[in-house]
Amino acid sequence: MIDYLSIAQNEVVADLGAGTGYFCQQFLTHTAAAKIYAIDLEPNIRIYLQRRFADVPNLTCTACTPTSPCLPDDVDLLFMANTYRFITERSTFLANLKQQLPEKARVVIVDFKGNHARVTPKMAMEEVIAAGFEIYHYERDSCPDHYLLSFRLAP
Template sequence: MMIYRLWHFFAIVCLMLGCWLADGTAFALANPSSSNIYEQQAIHSPDGIGKYYMGREIAKFMGHTGAGWLERPSREAEEQPSKLINSLNLQADDVVADIGAGTGYISLQIAPLLTEGKVFAVDIQPEMLEILQFFQQEKNITNVDPILATPDNPNLPPNSIDLALMVDAYHEFEYPREVIQGIVKALKPGGRVVLVEYRGENPFIMIKRLHKMTQKQVRQEMAAVGLTWRETKNILPQQHLMVFEKLAMSQ
């Protein structure tokens, strides 16, 4: 009876720890769920969702009602996105994924440079993509493909893109590990990932703390999915411009 009780207790503990029993005599640890890489906290910043990834609280994302911020007339003077675009060294036949494209502010400036390529404009909000398509038709740009993503999947075809660009977006991803893994699968060997984030090291940049990132944090999170840091270009007035690469042997 005592042996039975001990075995029963052991089985319950195994189940609580995510184990499974086979033939009543053996057990093995189950594959860890992706949720194990995140931590949820009840007490958190009002600007965050209470979900932490690699020590960083994920910021609340900006809804489509904030679209005017993306299209503000002062954006060029404040962020110099034209300098960002020039620094990408795009080739005419490149395929670029603008992740978190929003209203298409960046996508629609890149597209005319890709005379033989195109832009995948990726966003999780259909309302944002509707705004993007309005501007696309207004400017008569035909090589931008809007893609409705989900919070954990960019919905990009495998081995299809030369560059993935994220401008002030990555810090808001609810499932950053899964999204970047999806991007890595979509990248061609040698493909690049470029992240633009307000500099978290600088307290004088007047952006909410959770909407900024440090270089150290970005490099740590990209390394976790197998991306190799290549350089940080210090050409923008307030943001890091960080370049990563998918090595040829990466999956």
């Protein structure tokens, strides 16, 4: 997964729906990211993340809302693992993301692709395109239960 993301040295990564910080830790351990934002909706999760990463100067915990990622201005990569399917107002969320996403930033969604997926890969792709984004990569086969969808602002 980390190799797929191709995080360049000094890039700024936002982990939206960071949960307990699994991917934040992977970014810290296996990349040269300059800064990491752990973004989550749940206040108790943010408290946990702040405690877990209290000694990490380049990791900042921030809040999002159900309809907005609340992205900082310096993000190069927005990463969402097992999060997209829980966003109930996805069209509003994507409209807000489009307004907040820096011009050259990219977004990667990793989510469940199984028969009982709340949001199928096809639905996610249709929603992203309808919101004015451009899909530049879709991977369905590298993970047994998940798909990877990479997109950016449409030119």
